[in-house]
Amino acid sequence: MSFTYSFNGGPEATVAAGADGTASVDWTPDSDGGTDLVVSATTGSGIQLTPCYYFFTVNWKRESTGRKRGAR
Numbered sequence: 339m340s341f342t343y344s345f346n347g348g349p350e351a352t353v354a355a356g357a358d359g360t361a362s363v364d365w366t367p368d369s370d371g372g373t374d375l376v377v378s379a380t381t382g383s384g385i386q387l388t389p390c391y392y393f394f395t396v397n398w399k400r401e402s403t404g405r406k407r408g409a410r
Contacts, residue, residue: 342386343377355379370398 339355345365353361367373373396378389 339382340380341377342380343375346374352380367396370396372396 339359340352341355341361342350342352343363344350345367351363353363355361373394375392375394376389377392379387381387
């Protein structure tokens, strides 16, 4: 089994599923805002299942400098 996915209509990538049928990917968005994700599974016998469509929002928080206001 494998999963094919695409973020924001970009190029598709495929990742093999583990023995438990799950898979994971590392992904870092370019910027904050809305993100579309399309994922489809392909069975071990090569049958591609119906894609699932997801939408989520990335909200970047600016890193703190560690300085308090008024600190010098």
